[in-house]
Amino acid sequence: MQRRLRSLFISQPRPPQNLTEEWRKIPWGNKDRDLLFVSGYQPHNDELNQQRILLYGPTGSGKSSFINSVDSVLQGRVTVRAAADAISQESFTKKFRTYKIQKGGPGTFYPFAFTDIMGIEKDTNKGARVEDIKLAMSGHIKDGYNFNPVSKISEDDHKYNKIPTLNDHVHVLVCVVSATTSNILSAESVAKMREVRLAARDMGIPQLAILTKIDEACPEVNADIKNVYRSKYLKKRMEELNVALGIPLNCIFPVKNYHFEIDTDDDIDTLILSALRQIIYSGEDFVNNL
């Protein structure tokens, strides 16, 4: 009994039940280094005006919020350009729209842009159609196209781009999934997302995934975002995403989007920049290997 009591006193504090040893290292407090990289980035290929980054994923997963979050990090203030929605049962984003990010004064932009699309839904005639996402990847859809969940864009549509150039083509495909739902992604949604992924593979487009809402999914991360790579729960969600879609674990990035904050935060920024850096590297490699 005495020995047990003694061992209780000398035992080291153990991590809380839901946390474990850090399983991915991230340099917290080094945000300026990442910002410097992003602001200094110029595509090697001078025919490329900007990398085109296409976001896809289930309705409500945080695609539009991720675009706003990247914009917020780079502007140094919380911005809300791509409309996000809290209560919509169906995809809130209906239009195919590309967001450039302003760099310095008006009229100058970073050499990458995000294309936001309608969310994927499990029902056959709901949400973005896989055929449309494939056409978007090869640059056939022009900005402003209104997605029609029932039929794909026709070649006669004035938003159909018959002769896409390098700049219309997608250079990086990013799958956006919520950490609160990845284990219950329906089989139908997974099938649609996998089809998109295989089409991108055939076109050689690099692919990454963003796991959003990590604050909502894990109380320890909500208390301190720096627990992200110690969370057993998030590790499990990432492994599930890896198995469901086949995206390698080192291409999956957990982030917390800005959604209620009115000011930016260095740790939230660090995670977003860590994902953004990898997106930029991947797009650059793709264009250089074409």
Ligand SMILES: Nc1nc2c(ncn2[C@@H]2O[C@H](COP(=O)(O)OP(=O)(O)OP(=O)(O)O)[C@@H](O)[C@H]2O)c(=O)[nH]1
């Ligand atoms: N807690 C939390 N909420 C988030 C996060 N990202 C997005 N949200 C919220 O989730 C809801 C849906 O986000 P959207 O960005 O509209 O999602 P979406 O993928 O663009 O959705 P559709 O356009 O409908 O396909 C909004 O209420 C956001 O504020 C996050 O990281 N954490």
Ligand SMILES: [Mg+2]
């Ligand atoms: Mg949206």
